[in-house]
Amino acid sequence: MEPPKSNNSARLPRKRFYRARAHSNPLSDSHFPVPITPSQVDYSYHFPYFFPSEGTSDSNGMAIDQKIRFADIGCGFGGLLVGLSILFPDILMIGMELRDKVTEYVKERILALRAANPGHQYENISVVRTNSMKYIPNYFEKGQLLKMFFLFPDPHFKEKNHRRRVISPHLLDEYAYALQVGGIIYTITDVEELGEWMRSCLEDHPLFEAIAEEELKVDQVVKLLASATEEGQKVARNGGQTFRAVYKRIAVAH
Secondary structure, three states, X not given: OOOOOOOOOOOOOOHHXXXXXXXXXXXXXXXXXXXXXXXXXXXXXXXXXXXXXOOOOOOOOOOOOOOEEEEEEOOOXXXXXXXXXXXXXXXXXXXXXXXXXXHHHHHHHHHHHHHHOOOOOOOOEEEEEOOHHHHHHHHOOOOOEEEEEEEOOOOOOOHHHHXXXXXXXXXXXXXXXXXXXXXXXXXXXXXXHHHHHHHHHHHHOOOEEEOOHHHHHOOOOHHHHHHOOHHHHHHHHOOOOOEEEEEEEOOOOO
């Protein structure tokens, strides 16, 4: 939850000025810059407090992991990033969003939160407009990520459009590449058929293993899956049901 703003705090952007279509076609071509390799990701742009540009002051020497470790795929309006930032202030994390207006909103939201809160809060989160179904290897090295999030993705109901789903057997190969052994994929949806699809894809993949319910009960991230995002809050207001699948990256199949 975002803390209350002081009288001199920056004003948060209003979502109604950044509304866009609920989903975009992930197979269409879009025009935005993409790094050729993960080494070209500009950390000083995304996290200026921790990675000052040349000629700017040092970052106060704060200890922080030097690479992005969490990725929120299809981050929407950034609610999960905001919640995770408070829980993990020393972890760099990024949201990946295809819709330009929504990406711009998240950028403005993060800048406003940084300005409104003392102690350099929210400096560890950022967002990039990109197509994660095409460019995951351009952003992350092998085994770089600790957590990946897929919250309320587009269900693409028609069978001919299942190839557009963000969880699929071939895409899980790329996610397995980006996740370190022990890294976790979190998925949730309010569409039962999609929930079964995502669970089935993960269950059948040789590099993922379901996490026991006992472990999920003590995972402080799990409660955010259904509550942090606009989609999750809408489902809760309407009394809807959610379907969750959380899997761990393993070295080899048992």
